[in-house]
Amino acid sequence: MEPRPSVIQTRLKDVNRVIAVASGKGGVGKSMVASNLALSLAKQGKKVGLLDLDLYGPSSHLILGFNPDGFPDEEHGIIPQEIHDIKFMSLVYFSEDKPGAFRGDDVTNIILELLAITRWDDLDYLILDLPPGIGDETLDVISYIPQTEFLVVTTPSKVAFGAVEKLLKILIEGKLPLLGVIENMTRDSSEYISKKVSKLNVSYLGYLSYDAQVEDAIGDPLKLLETNLSKDILKVSKKL
């Protein structure tokens, strides 16, 4: 018998909302949205946790400029370290950011382990930074944290939306909590995405402009909070 699932809801019992930043597509800005949303909510005085579940290319720590030094403290579980008032958990504590290879079962085991031992305690929001696709990570989140609300990110591109639409359809048919779609890296206004999203009866939560300042602010949360992206994200955060 696999004991870990039985303790996950206990670990999350004081977490008010779990929001997964997801997309069928890679590189659309899931990690950028997840990290900046966490920063924004923390700045608004909310208690926020951030769990990076992109195990192959964890990015949240890079965006937040966090280079873990040592393991999280142990006390009846593990206690996420705080970065700019965000309780942060990621495989990088344990991988030293060295490369490795995981197959699907390994991914599931890592996620189960992180969920079973991490003590989030009291949170208003736990933000999950998901990898692209509808694979083990997404399926495990659906299985083990059924209360998860999905915030789906796309870019304006047809190619991106092709993959994103698949995820949306899976969430819709499963009647899973779906907050809506954020369009990211918008360059010129077009209604392509908002129309496509409306057709699926999903909320279009607005767009985040392509912001050339962002690259330079990566790794520096204070600078990130001053970008236009951050202002755009603040607006989105009010709609959640």
Place this chain on the structure above:
Amino acid sequence: MEPRPSVIQTRLKDVNRVIAVASGKGGVGKSMVASNLALSLAKQGKKVGLLDLDLYGPSSHLILGFNPDGFPDEEHGIIPQEIHDIKFMSLVYFSEDKPGAFRGDDVTNIILELLAITRWDDLDYLILDLPPGIGDETLDVISYIPQTEFLVVTTPSKVAFGAVEKLLKILIEGKLPLLGVIENMTRDSSEYISKKVSKLNVSYLGYLSYDAQVEDAIGDPLKLLETNLSKDILKVSKKL
């Protein structure tokens, strides 16, 4: 006993080179590079095949404007249909581009099945369009097609290269054939990537500029062949 692996090299015996377009990171342009490289090589008179192994968000058919109508022909296996002189194989023939969910083992089974039954016959190049990460797809390609040469795509971003570097390190330590790195969607010249790549003793194969024309040309190979991106890719193709 699993019989399929034993026939894979037979299926590839008249394929001169297998090139996997890969990246640790999503959304860097793997599919764009793979499709355009295939178009470019075909235009240069080479016999080219393209196999889309991004099972969650297959994109190559979207980029090439291919909407499969019916299954591939069967004759001692399945015969890829030709799009602009490219022999094309993708899960979309069988999924009707509808959404589904695959776990790691399913991914391996799909890849094994496609490799075991697809008749590429004579090819100068078989291009593989991989998903991001170092998961089942990448590991299966390494296992079952050890002759695969990796062409790794990154963007200029620190966040992207963080994930890409992991894949490069895995390929280097495994002494796997590594053609080099392409920097894609470059906006302003910076030596950040080329220096990082040189430090790893990997060839930097050049950069592809961010090309605003591209979005409009998606789905139209003739238009794609007229973009600046296509010109940049032609140059890269000469270095392979």
Place this chain on the structure above:
Amino acid sequence: MHEWALAESVIKSSIAAAEKENLKKITEINIRLGELQQIANDIFKFALNELVETYSDKFQDVKINIETEETELQCKQCNHTWQFKDMKNKLSADEAEAIHFIPEVAFVHTRCPKCGSPDFLIVKGRGVSVSSIKGIKE
């Protein structure tokens, strides 16, 4: 018939296994066909016999036994188990044929009949496997 390609994998893997075990000739191959892939027994057997001819030096009066294995599917969300044959009649001809080519598109074209989830397991009866071979050393 794409069955031929899978038959070839059976023959090639059997020959490779025989070589590993120092068998000079293969005299028996036992094959399991999972129902999910809906492979026609007779077509498959025909292909196998043709291939045995091609590699005749590796075989001696070979007996090829094909056994069909029912497909058991199990939902990871609600634990419900079911058989493929229970739902096959709900599929269009194209969907069933797509599953014949790539059994995993069952995760695209079908869902758990109880809870509707696409997250289920093919517990058994997926496709072609070789359960055992027999042969002679000299």
Place this chain on the structure above:
Amino acid sequence: MHEWALAESVIKSSIAAAEKENLKKITEINIRLGELQQIANDIFKFALNELVETYSDKFQDVKINIETEETELQCKQCNHTWQFKDMKNKLSADEAEAIHFIPEVAFVHTRCPKCGSPDFLIVKGRGVSVSSIKGIKE
């Protein structure tokens, strides 16, 4: 000690299993600890006993048996098999401790000792599992 969190999962899952089987009290829990996770038997047992106190109404003179399972690893590239204990002494203290937290970082910090591949399987002996429970219906 993060062992407490895993011990809690054992207790909670045992209680859930007992409820499913209509057991009023649990009298025995049999646990397997895979060596890869390097859980200290005594710490773990201490945590379990503490938790049994907390949920004392669910247990009656419960016997907790902990069995250690050796870790067998198998390379997907070259098929070589090995044990974790054979390579543990090559790890730094931090690497070993990282594997204690998340056993799968073995795929980050270790490689197949024969061919160097990171693509290997944890065949057995990964972490904590409950092999069986016993109890009384009344």
